Amino acid sequence: MPQLNPAPWLAILLFSWFIFLAIIPQKISVYLFPNNPTPQSTRTTDMTPWNWPWQ
Template sequence: MPQLNPSPWFFIMLITWLTFSLIIQPKILSFVSTNPLSNKAPTTYNTTPWPWPWT
């Protein structure tokens, strides 16, 4: 069964991993985030517990 021979599949996996790590990933990481972080404090809401009828 040729699927059990790791020789060609290991080379394909290695080339794919190197392509992603050295070419594609830096291009993706160079994009600027469309939602920049803000210095605004998070809002907290005052909630009341639900009055369960069976307790």
């Protein structure tokens, strides 16, 4: 039965895991975001309780 022959599938499995673990993380870690987030103001908003009319 050809399904039990591990020769081509084992090589494909190992090669694909090599790509996922060695090449792709390096490409992702080099990526720079085009828009760096700017810090928001540190002013806190006024949190007033809301009295519900039906309770």
